[in-house]
Amino acid sequence: MYSFPKNKKKPQLFEGLSEESLQTLLQHSFLKEFENGQLLIQQGDIPQFVYLIIDGTLKTSRMSAEGEEATIRLLESGDVCMEAVLFMGGPSPIDVQAMGTTTVLLIPDKVIKTHVLEDARFSVNLLKIVTRHYKNAMHQIDAMQIKSPVQRVGYYFLIKHLESGHDSLEFSLPFRKQSIASYLGMTPETFSRTLKKMKEMGIEVEDDKIKMRDSFTLCHFCDSDTAALCARHDREECQQCPLH
Amino acid sequence: MYSFPKNKKKPQLFEGLSEESLQTLLQHSFLKEFENGQLLIQQGDIPQFVYLIIDGTLKTSRMSAEGEEATIRLLESGDVCMEAVLFMGGPSPIDVQAMGTTTVLLIPDKVIKTHVLEDARFSVNLLKIVTRHYKNAMHQIDAMQIKSPVQRVGYYFLIKHLESGHDSLEFSLPFRKQSIASYLGMTPETFSRTLKKMKEMGIEVEDDKIKMRDSFTLCHFCDSDTAALCARHDREECQQCPLH
DNA sequence: CGGAGGGTTGAGATTCATCAACGCGTGTGG
DNA sequence: CCACACGCGTTGATGAATCTCAACCCTCCG
Numbered sequence: 219m220y221s222f223p224k225n226k227k228k229p230q231l232f233e234g235l236s237e238e239s240l241q242t243l244l245q246h247s248f249l250k251e252f253e254n255g256q257l258l259i260q261q262g263d264i265p266q267f268v269y270l271i272i273d274g275t276l277k278t279s280r281m282s283a284e285g286e287e288a289t290i291r292l293l294e295s296g297d298v299c300m301e302a303v304l305f306m307g308g309p310s311p312i313d314v315q316a317m318g319t320t321t322v323l324l325i326p327d328k329v330i331k332t333h334v335l336e337d338a339r340f341s342v343n344l345l346k347i348v349t350r351h352y353k354n355a356m357h358q359i360d361a362m363q364i365k366s367p368v369q370r371v372g373y374y375f376l377i378k379h380l381e382s383g384h385d386s387l388e389f390s391l392p393f394r395k396q397s398i399a400s401y402l403g404m405t406p407e408t409f410s411r412t413l414k415k416m417k418e419m420g421i422e423v424e425d426d427k428i429k430m431r432d433s434f435t436l437c438h439f440c441d442s443d444t445a446a447l448c449a450r451h452d453r454e455e456c457q458q459c460p461l462h
Numbered sequence: 463m464y465s466f467p468k469n470k471k472k473p474q475l476f477e478g479l480s481e482e483s484l485q486t487l488l489q490h491s492f493l494k495e496f497e498n499g500q501l502l503i504q505q506g507d508i509p510q511f512v513y514l515i516i517d518g519t520l521k522t523s524r525m526s527a528e529g530e531e532a533t534i535r536l537l538e539s540g541d542v543c544m545e546a547v548l549f550m551g552g553p554s555p556i557d558v559q560a561m562g563t564t565t566v567l568l569i570p571d572k573v574i575k576t577h578v579l580e581d582a583r584f585s586v587n588l589l590k591i592v593t594r595h596y597k598n599a600m601h602q603i604d605a606m607q608i609k610s611p612v613q614r615v616g617y618y619f620l621i622k623h624l625e626s627g628h629d630s631l632e633f634s635l636p637f638r639k640q641s642i643a644s645y646l647g648m649t650p651e652t653f654s655r656t657l658k659k660m661k662e663m664g665i666e667v668e669d670d671k672i673k674m675r676d677s678f679t680l681c682h683f684c685d686s687d688t689a690a691l692c693a694r695h696d697r698e699e700c701q702q703c704p705l706h
Numbered sequence: 707c708g709g710a711g712g713g714t715t716g717a718g719a720t721t722c723a724t725c726a727a728c729g730c731g732t733g734t735g736g
Numbered sequence: 737c738c739a740c741a742c743g744c745g746t747t748g749a750t751g752a753a754t755c756t757c758a759a760c761c762c763t764c765c766g
Binding site for chain 2: 744745746747
């Protein structure tokens with residue numbers, strides 16, 4: 219039985235739940251630590267837990283028989299995974315792997331599956347989480363089909379910029395470059411070359427630190443549904459964005 | 463107010479709902495017909511309905527400013543869409559377009575959003591639908607990243623083969639070839655050339671009819687999580703599949 | 707000190723998209 | 737009834753873009 223630290227920010231999974239409901243969920247959950255590279259679950263395994271990252275990072279991916287890997291998501295602390303897989307039925311379509319030492323809260327599948335029918339608020343939380351992942355996946359799909367490497371990286375930077383509040387002109391890459399490259403569907407080499415091109419556009423890259431000239435540098439990479447996330451999307455300035 | 467015909471197969475959206483619950487949903491819903499090419503919703507619009515296809519086909523896609531299009535899903539009768547978008551919050555990240563004359567049941571967003579908190583069974587239905595879409599999206603991602611055109615088409619055929627019951631050695635393409643090509647992330651030209659290669663592998667293609675030599679022709683394209691859908695996955699024969 | 711892994715850079719190969727032309731079936735209007 | 741245009745699918749030639757392979761630098765660590 220795990221008790222969630224009061225001082226920590228509540229993850230979306232638990233948002234708006236009654237104390238009682240939360241207790242039910244945590245009652246049979248427990249912490250576990252994984253080492254760098256360790257697999258939490260493999261493609262084909264029957265899922266037994268939902269994983270909530272307490273500290274560290276995970277990667278979800280699909281692997282071909284030839285050993286090529288497609289990264290589906292890169293997750294940080296507060297993120298959940300396998301919640302979608304549980305409701306797909308059947309074995310897991312993805313690998314989940316720790317990238318560095320990572321502490322994870324394991325919530326048994328049965329707890330989730332029964333609780334979802336008892337607390338509608340909880341199932342709505344799950345719905346919101348899964349749909350966000352799905353939205354992400356849709357962006358990934360169109361990125362790989364119709365966007366150049368520069369556009370993919372630019373959009374990735376834009377999202378990170380928006381996440382960090384739009385005020386700071388600086389942020390750092392939350393993952394190894396090769397991981398991001400794979401997530402964006404390109405080789406580390408292409409990613410590296412793309413970063414060089416970004417510099418010519420006014421985006422400084424030094425190791426994992428990204429600095430931009432002004433907060434509109436990334437506007438080229440915005441689209442109509444992402445604009446809604448932008449604090450300034452209803453201001454005049456945004457209208458000037460060459461939405462492309 | 464629409465009343466769902468008793469003789470028709472109940473769509474997954476309504477599965478296991480009480481008569482009362484179903485009535486609440488249908489009370490403010492209505493049918494609408496769309497013509498070929500007509501847009502039900504555009505990227506950037508605020509979603510107002512969930513669409514349940516009664517008859518015909520729809521396409522969901524993302525469009526770049528340059529006019530390039532990435533197909534996200536191709537939907538047939540019984541499929542739902544926009545249900546995920548509702549819970550993402552914000553404007554729609556996708557276009558929805560009719561491919562041919564299509565009859566759709568429109569369920570207002572408010573009905574969905576309130577009902578989801580009242581009937582946990584309904585929200586679980588939604589969860590299952592969204593996660594299935596998400597799984598699809600994951601397959602699309604890894605297909606475009608690590609699979610050759612032949613593998614993509616092969617996997618697509620495999621799914622269609624499994625859907626049609628694994629017994630028939632024949633099925634037909636449910637959409638125009640160019641639509642399928644876009645869905646698979648390739649040009650119509652490449653799709654056409656790929657079909658020619660498939661013929662050399664023992665898969666007859668004539669217009670939209672696909673005939674295969676035997677029911678194992680497509681096994682090459684299977685993977686561990688898809689195998690679970692196969693009626694014979696626990697038989698010996700499946701072990702022989704050169705899972706790659 | 708040596709090895710391993712991450713990241714970068716360069717040169718070459720491969721593959722798919724692009725562009726163009728054509729066959730074919732359908733529908734339309736004179 | 738025929739001429740014609742149109743959309744879909746196919747085929748061929750070309751080119752561009754990214755992956756691949758290889759070498760290198762760097763830092764970290766035993």
